[in-house]
Amino acid sequence: MTISFGEKVFQVILIFFIALLSICMIYPIIHVLAISFSSAGEAVRPGMHWFPKEISLFAWKRVLSDSTIWLALGNTVFRTVVGTFLSLLFMSMGAYPLAKKHLPHRQFYTVVIIVTMFFSGGLIPSYLLVKSLGLIDSRWALIIPGLISTYSMLILRNFFMNIPAELEDSAKIDGANDLRILFTLVIPLSKPVLATLALWSAVGHWNAWFDAMLYLQDQSLIVLQLFLRRLVITSEGGAILTVDEMFKTAETIKAATIMFTALPILIVYPFLQKYFVKGTMVGSLKA
Missing domain, CATH: 1.10.3720.10 (MetI-like)
Known part of the structure; x- marks a missing residue:
């Protein structure tokens, strides 16, 4: 079955928004997980936390x-x-x-x-x-x-x-x-x-x-x-x-x-x- 150009564009846009929505849902979990394994100073650092830079298990x-x-x-x-x-x-x-x-x-x-x-x-x-x-x-x-x-x-x-x-x-x-x-x-x-x-x-x-x-x-x-x-x-x-x-x-x-x-x-x-x-x-x- 041949997919038209318009359908391809729609699928690309749909995949983009689904990926964006997934990131918006997954990032808070990653953020909190990274902070939980961070040192006290690193935890209060402003900005996004994708992984702990100073690992602490305290x-x-x-x-x-x-x-x-x-x-x-x-x-x-x-x-x-x-x-x-x-x-x-x-x-x-x-x-x-x-x-x-x-x-x-x-x-x-x-x-x-x-x-x-x-x-x-x-x-x-x-x-x-x-x-x-x-x-x-x-x-x-x-x-x-x-x-x-x-x-x-x-x-x-x-x-x-x-x-x-x-x-x-x-x-x-x-x-x-x-x-x-x-x-x-x-x-x-x-x-x-x-x-x-x-x-x-x-x-x-x-x-x-x-x-x-x-x-x-x-x-x-x-x-x-x-x-x-x-x-x-x-x-x-x-x-x-x-x-x-x-x-x-x-x-x-x-x-x-x-x-x-x-x-x-x-x-x-x-x-x-x-x-x-x-x-x-x-x-x-x-x-």
């Missing part, structure tokens, strides 16, 4: 030796893993019946669920609800209120609608009930969309800090992003910074903490990336 040693950041990491991993698993479980159980045309009042239920995407009770009613449920100072306060994402559940519902009904009919002939069909047939066939939704949910849980600030006063339950916020924004680093270090190496330690916080998600993403486009596209075919 910041990483201070970050990795702090017990609070490991405690926060454990709490964040618990929240991310358990929250993502439960979200996928309950969204699957909610999306599966909505995908069935024979469900009575299916359109009504779908509309009611969609409404929650645009309207909510607000911050104060949400806090009062969590408090009335006895979830204050509990890890479950970070998981249960956001257990189901309406948008993600609708994508999952649309994906389930694309699964041939003949497969489920044959399973029913063999004596399988709806729950068994869901967990042994439908969910295994839905790996692309589930991997995509798992990535969305995991990133959301990993980056969340505001709900932890609202619902948790027990410092043993602190999450990684709230620890990072206190260090970077309010400069409350706890034991991680002494008074002398606050002035000399604050920038390098902040950069090392930011990289420590981001690395787990950066490591996990490549394993789920191959499912990302496929899961999103297939899950949005049917209304």
Whole structure:
């Protein structure tokens, strides 16, 4: 197939802008990584940082030796893993019946669920609800209120609608009930969309800090992003910074903490990336 001159020009321009956009997204990571391995003097040098000119491991040693950041990491991993698993479980159980045309009042239920995407009770009613449920100072306060994402559940519902009904009919002939069909047939066939939704949910849980600030006063339950916020924004680093270090190496330690916080998600993403486009596209075919 012959490509016209105009199409070639368009492709060149498109590649240029994609490359420029990629650099704009990747450079902040390179900048912070370079500062985290730099000496204190090099870290405060104005300009762009592509690599550390004066290599120093002091910041990483201070970050990795702090017990609070490991405690926060454990709490964040618990929240991310358990929250993502439960979200996928309950969204699957909610999306599966909505995908069935024979469900009575299916359109009504779908509309009611969609409404929650645009309207909510607000911050104060949400806090009062969590408090009335006895979830204050509990890890479950970070998981249960956001257990189901309406948008993600609708994508999952649309994906389930694309699964041939003949497969489920044959399973029913063999004596399988709806729950068994869901967990042994439908969910295994839905790996692309589930991997995509798992990535969305995991990133959301990993980056969340505001709900932890609202619902948790027990410092043993602190999450990684709230620890990072206190260090970077309010400069409350706890034991991680002494008074002398606050002035000399604050920038390098902040950069090392930011990289420590981001690395787990950066490591996990490549394993789920191959499912990302496929899961999103297939899950949005049917209304």
